[in-house]
Amino acid sequence: MRLDITLLRAVLIGTFTVVCPTLLPAQGRASNSHDCGNHVELRLSSSAVAQGSLLQAEVRSASSLTKLNADWAGHIVPFWSDDRHENVRRALLGVDVERPSGQYELTLSGQLQTGQQLGCSALISVKAGRFAIEKLQVGQKFVEISPEDSKRTEQEHDRLQELFASVTPDRLWQGRSRLPLDGVQTGSNFGRRRILNGQPRSPHTGVDFPAAQGTPVHAAQRGRVVLAENLFFTGNTVILDHGLGIYTLYGHLESISVAVGDVIKVGAILGRVGATGRATGPHLHWGLTVNGARVNPLQIVRLPAH
Numbered sequence: 001m002r003l004d005i006t007l008l009r010a011v012l013i014g015t016f017t018v019v020c021p022t023l024l025p026a027q028g029r030a031s032n033s034h035d036c037g038n039h040v041e042l043r044l045s046s047s048a049v050a051q052g053s054l055l056q057a058e059v060r061s062a063s064s065l066t067k068l069n070a071d072w073a074g075h076i077v078p079f080w081s082d083d084r085h086e087n088v089r090r091a092l093l094g095v096d097v098e099r100p101s102g103q104y105e106l107t108l109s110g111q112l113q114t115g116q117q118l119g120c121s122a123l124i125s126v127k128a129g130r131f132a133i134e135k136l137q138v139g140q141k142f143v144e145i146s147p148e149d150s151k152r153t154e155q156e157h158d159r160l161q162e163l164f165a166s167v168t169p170d171r172l173w174q175g176r177s178r179l180p181l182d183g184v185q186t187g188s189n190f191g192r193r194r195i196l197n198g199q200p201r202s203p204h205t206g207v208d209f210p211a212a213q214g215t216p217v218h219a220a221q222r223g224r225v226v227l228a229e230n231l232f233f234t235g236n237t238v239i240l241d242h243g244l245g246i247y248t249l250y251g252h253l254e255s256i257s258v259a260v261g262d263v264i265k266v267g268a269i270l271g272r273v274g275a276t277g278r279a280t281g282p283h284l285h286w287g288l289t290v291n292g293a294r295v296n297p298l299q300i301v302r303l304p305a306h
Contacts, residue, residue: 036120039063042108044122051129052097052191054290054299059089061112068110073099075291077106078244080171092246092300093124094293097191097203101128131191131203138196138278153232163226163239164247164289172243173221177300178266180220180250180286181209181273187286190296205294206249206287213254213282215273218266220248220286220297225262225270234285235276240264248297251285252276 032044039062045055059068059079064087070077072093082088093106107121145153179187187207194201223240226247231237234251238258241247254274258264275282288297 032122034120034122036108036110036118038112038114038116038118040065040110040112040118040120042106042120042122044106044124046124047122048125048127049095050127051095051099051101052294052296053095054288054295054303055093055095055124056303057091057093057106059108061087061118063087064113065089065118066111066113068108070106070108072106072291073104075293076167077291078167078169080244092244092290092303094290094295095126096293097129097205097295099126099293101126129191131193133195134189134192134204135195136197136280138280149232156231156233164292166241167245167291168224168241168243170243172223172241172263173246173266175266177221177303178218179209179298179301180218180248180270181211181215181284182218184209184211187298190298206251206285207297209273209284209286211273211282211284213273213275215282215284216269217250217253217271217273217284219264219268219270220266220301222266223248223264225258225260225264228256228258228260231277233278235279236271236274237277238270240270245289245291246300247289249285249287249289251287252279252283254282 032047034042036042041060043058049055068079068089077091077093079089079091082090103123103125105121105123109119111117187209189204189208192204194204219240221242223242225238226241227237227239236253236256238250238256239247250270252274253271253276256271257269273282273284286297288295288300
């Protein structure tokens with residue numbers, strides 16, 4: 001039984017605020033620049049990050065690229081063209097909240113319109129995140145799961161894994177992202193290591209926003225609804241596909257206002273804050289997955305529009 005894995009998507013209210021480092025534009029960090037040959041340059045927003053972080057990669061070339069391939073720690077990295085700058089492509093790299101500390105390589109290869117080849121690599125250092133430990137008491141059914149509920153959580157886990165592994169080849173988002181609740185400045189609990197009823201569990205992989213029951217929940221970015229239903233741990237849940245392997249999750253909703261297949265704009269109402277699933281009170285659980293990596297969603301709000 002993979003109880004600990006399914007608990008990764010669970011969330012409870014907490015009060016500790018996680019402060020995220022602001023992502024710097026890749027073009028502002030010359031020290032993280034790498035020559036890929038034939039006047040092609042790879043720039044990274046940082047070369048050293050903590051678990052659960054989000055990186056930005058930028059490729060600049062003197063002429064158009066006909067091919068661009070990248071691999072980040074075993075994952076194919078999809079790039080998109082910058083709307084404002086010719087011959088500039090960008091990508092987001094997610095560092096999973098449980099990725100072990102160490103050095104990981106980003107490799108790049110491709111071809112220019114002139115037929116010339118390009119290739120380079122960069123090492124990215126992943127450091128352990130400084131996450132608090134949280135001890136909580138919850139309903140015993142969420143700790144000692146019945147065989148029937150265990151089967152359900154296994155099925156839901158497999159569905160989510162398959163969903164997050166799917167990469168829509170088109171960029172669906174537009175402009176800057178926003179926080180999912182009006183009037184809030186930050187969230188809490190990302191990465192917290194939890195002890196439930198005295199039993200160690202997996203880290204909290206989203207951000208919590210305590211709010212009054214019925215508070216409108218807004219889409220953080222334009223995307224397509226790929227899940228809108230009740231899940232065992234996160235209750236009434238909506239997942240948006242933003243394209244290129246980027247997904248946001250909104251959990252514990254009182255009600256859901258969208259349906260699978262809907263393409264919604266940034267700021268659209270997805271549902272309302274509730275306490276469904278495993279929750280000690282009304283709040284929103286907001287998660288972000290980037291190419292399979294569970295990262296702090298507050299960081300995507302800090303990214304400039306592209």
